[in-house]
Each structure stands twice: as C-alpha cells, then as structure tokens.
Amino acid sequence: MRATTFRPRGSATGAVSIGCPPTAASSPSCPVASLGVTDRPSTPALLVELDTFDANLAAMGARHPGPALRTHVKAFKSTAMAARVAAAGHPTFCCATIREVEGMAAAGLGEDLLLANEVLDARRLGAVADAGARVTVAVDSEETVRAAADGGVREVLVDVNVGLPRCGCDPGDAGRIADLARAARLEVRGVMGYEGHVVGLEDRAARLAGVEAAMELLLAAHADVGGDVVSAGGTGTWDINTWATEIQAGSFLLMDTAYGQLDLPFRQALFVLGRVISVNRAQGYAVADVGLKSLGMDHGNPTIDGHRVWFCSDEHVTFAPSGDTDLPAVGDLVRVVPAHVDPTVARHERFTVARGDDVVDEWPVDLRHW
Template identity: 45%
Template sequence: MMTKSDIPTPALVVDLPTMERNIRLMSDYFASRACKLRPHFKAHKTPEIARRQIAAGSCTGLTCATIGEAEVAATVSNDILIANEIVDADKCRRAAALAQKVGVTVAIDSVAGLEQLSRAATEAGVTLGVLVDLNVGQNRCGVAPGEEAVALGKRARTMPGLKLRGVMGYEGHAVGIHHRAEREAAVRRSMNQLSSTAKMFAEAGLPTELVSGGGTGSYDISSEVERINEIQAGSYALMDSDYGSLDTPFQQALFVLGTVVSRPVPERCVIDAGHKACTKDHGNPSVKGMKDATVLALNDEHAIIAIPPASQVRVGDRLALVPSHIDPTMNLHDVVYALDGDNVVGVWPIAARGYGRG
C-alpha cells in the first residue's frame, strides 16, 4: 500500500478521518432544522468529497461558483445552484444544456443576465431556475435589497424558459470577523436584509422556495434567521488557517505536504512547496505541529521557514503546511491524496480545478 512517504511533493493531502468528522458535524447540525445545507463545491472542486457531503445528509444540492464547476458537480448531484452571475452567451447555453440532465439555478442581478439565460433556455427547450442576488453588504454583485430586488423578481417571472425560485445573498464581508459578538451582529444585519426581501417577495406573490446564503463562518448564525432556508458553506469539510482561527467546531483536514530540501543555517529550513503549491492571499501558511516555526516567505517553488536552531528537522524530512485559504490552494493541484494515518487510501482528482471549462 502507498504511504505518505511515497507521495511526490509538493502535494495536497487530506486527513480522511478529520474530514469525515467535519462533514458529519455539519450534517448533524442541520439534520433537525428546517434550514438545510447546500455545500459549496468551489471550496474543494472534488467530486469524491462532494459525494461524501451529500451522503451525510441534510443537503439540498450543491453550490458552484462557475459553469465549469457546475458541469463537474452535476456528476454527483441533481440540484445545482450557480451562485454567481453568468451573462456570456456560451456559458448560458452550457447552463441550459446542463439543465437537460439536472436541475440548474443561476444567480441573477440584471435584466441583461435574465435575457441571456431566457434565450439560452428557450433555444434548448428547458427551464432554468433563477435566484435574485442581493447585495447584503459585500459590495460585489447583487441588486439592492427591497423594492429593486422585487422589481427584478417580477421581471424574471415573465421571462420564457426561466423559473424564479427566490433570493440569495452572501455575507462574505462578515463571515471572517474574529470576535463572535461582532461577527454575529454583522451577519444578522446582512441576513435580515435577505429575510426582509424574502418577505416582500412573498407579499408580492413571488416565490420564496429558496432563500439562500451563509458560509462556514456564519452557518450557525445565518441558519437561525427567519426565512433563510439553505446555507452555502463549503470550507468546513477541509478548513484553512483563516477559518480555523474562528470559534467553529471544525478541524484542519487539508495540508500541503513538502520535503525539506535545505537547511542552510540552524535557524532556517526550506521545503519544496512554494506559492505554486499553496496560495498566500490570506497570509502565509503555518506549519502543522510546529508552533515555534514561522513561514517567512513563499517563493515559486520554496517555502522558507524559520525554526529554532535546536530543531531536529533534517534534509529529507516531510513538513505539512496549513494553507490560509483552501479554495485557491485546491485550484493549484490536479489531485488530493486521502490519508488514513500514514496510509494513502485514495487519490482523488480535483476535477473542477482551473478555467479550461470556464
């Protein structure tokens, strides 16, 4: 059997028992609630992980960020939400083609987007679901909550080939706030805008079948807000140091494995895992199990790590980095090695990585 020492570095590895515990914890949380989970596929882009999330229960389907992700996710789920706007004609046609096989719902925040989706759906003879996307404070995409959203919802309801299903909004600006009370207040401010708009939809006779939002840092807050009925959390299965600094019950399961290729001086070592193997957009990674080690820099192919001069680290040893942001780190690799202890029990394709599919 292949073991950890046989894995060519740099490599992504997942602690399988820890990942399964994380998945079970989230599934159990939603099991007795009206609000359910729609795991975000973009976090790991890996069908085998998505299968395990769905099998654990409490899921309505999968969330995706791109049409390319959706095409891969559709191999394991029959209900896909693309939680970003797609307006390119080819991508809309691909969404319509996918809707011939599985249920597809797309976020919209413009009439132009509605028209493109409607045209693609009618040409393909299918129905695409749409959710009106709200700007609930992240200031990215989305229409203003309230009347503007209702007006777009009314327009969506008249478009051939489309089925309005409700509203969504992502409080991404709030999910990473470290102080619990401050995070809860910010999340509730955002989700109350989503909830109040859903109420206005209902009063206007518009559907509220889906009222979707939330993330790993806010799942237990957003899910308690009235009318919110699904949460789009994704990072919880694997985790990263950014989310790991919050008060969630999930444990770190994903690591970037590297080999010590140099120890030029006692207080420094170098491993063969740089920023081509581990992103640093949320800060440098940390080193698993070495609180006295600090990643000083990530170069293309190397991580330069400060260590105590008395450390027993030797050339040829394996060290594991804890990424600060899993989504883009997963996107750098073709496969992830599943570990149970030191044994490799699976080599899983990260099938939706990259932009070859859009």
C-alpha cells in the same frame, strides 16, 4: 522571488496543530510516514486527513441535515469529495463556475445545483439542464435575467446585496428583478445573499450582529420576491445564520488558518505536504518544496506547526524552528497549512487521502478552471 516578498513576514500565530510534527515523518504514529506506500511521496501534495474531514462533515450535518446544507463546491472542486458529502445525506450543492456545474452533473451529482454567481452566457448551463440536471442560476440585473432565459436555464434565485460590495441587486430592487425573470418565463425559487463582509469577523458578537443586519435585508427582499429559498451563510456563520433556509458552506470540510482563528468546531483536515530540500544550519532555517505555485496566498503566508514561516517563492517556503523545535533535516516531510483553502486546492490536480498511517484514496480535483 522579489525583494518585496523577501522580508520575513507572517508567523506561526494561528498555526493549527494536528498530527505529527513536521520533522517526525519517520515516527510510526505519524500519518504521513507511509505516504507513497512503497516510495518517497511526490511533493508538493494535497493531503486530506479523512477522519478529520468526516468529523467536520458530521458536525455540520448535525446542525444542517440534508438540504439545509448546500455545500459549496468551490472550496474543494472535486466530484469525489462531493460524492462523499452527498452520501452523507446532503444532495444539494452550490457552484461558483459553469465548469463546476457541468462537472457535478456529469458525475451524477446534479439533483439540485445552484450557480451562486452571475453569468452573461448561460448556454452551457442550459445544456446541463436539458441533459436532466436541476440547474438554478443567480441573477441580479436585466442582463443576467436575459442571459439565463436565452441560455435555456429554467430556474433562478435573485441575488441580493446584503452588504458585501460584490454581486447582488439592491434589496429594494429585488422584486423588480423577480418580475423580470417571471416575465421571461423563469421560475423564481427565492433569494440568495452572502454576508461575506462579516463571515470572518473574529468577535462572535460582532459577527452575529452583522449577520442579523444582513439577513434583515435579505428577508425584506424575499418578501418582495417570493419562492421557498433563502440561501445564505458560510463556514464562519454556520451556527449564527438562523434566517437562511439553507447554508452555503464549503471551507468547513478542509479548513485553513484564517477560519482556524474563529470559534468553530471544524479542524484542519488539509495540508500541503512538502519535503525539506535544503537546510542552512549556520542561519538556522530550512527550505521545503511548497511555494506560491501550490498555495493560495491572498490571506498571507501559510503556517508550519512549530516553526515560523519566513517567506514563500514560486516553489519554496523558507522557515525556521520556533521554541523547542529542532531544525529539520534534508529529506524530512513537512505539513504546510494554507491560509486560504479554496485558492490553494485550485492549484492542484488531486487530493491524497490518508487515514491514520495509510493512503486510502486519491481524489482528482476535477472541477478546476472555467
């Protein structure tokens, strides 16, 4: 903890209310009451509410059945969770790292894996393809085309910059990249282009206009590239992006406070479960054992329903009741809602999966690192 993070910042604005209030852990209706079953649950823990997760998946699947949803593994990094998505009829997946591709294939989820990212050493990907999985990698330059060919990958998508200043070639250069790939005997399946610069816009009309402009660029590139695939989209544009042939979305399964501020039908299914370890009655705050080491902080502080979060340090969150909420007691469980799901999950070894009052499963976060 440094002074620069000390000043109370952030607030409960945007808090997602779900399940029992943080201090009602002893209530029989509270889904965390029996976590750990016979004993105190170990904290901090990643808690997934399975019914909410399933409802989120069903809502997405109703709009994008089968491979029209290419679920993005980076949001949850768990083959057990991916298997549940596949069992719901969505066998195609998107990955952000080579290790995600390797782990998915090893878990028997290699029917159609897209590494939606550029790599300069594709040999590990080639080995996965040689072992029988279908592996496609994004390319946006001569170097990445050469890496794909040298590494033994057989299929690529041309990654097109549609407005987000990140990877992706200029739309006008996409045809040339495709030609380079075909000259290197790579199969060009089509294009991808992520409209990440507009996916989080809170105003729906602005989001729609932004997506339309981005997809015009992508479709123009697609006309030069060919192939069947136009891969784009994300949780924030799940029902707006009507141009893509497949939607790359992952956060909708678990959600976070950032996406919780948009007009989406997906509900918060993920919490970092903590325990109150210290209470200051004179100053009216409590401290729980959920901190920077168990959260992704790039979108700011987490929220706690009914409370205002003051700040986080390595292993702590300091927070105070707002409104009518009582100050928690030492030992109470508390549900912390992360601001950004993907980098939060990547800090943990496992999900604790709950249904109602019961822990029903544990899913390893087995696709971490690189």
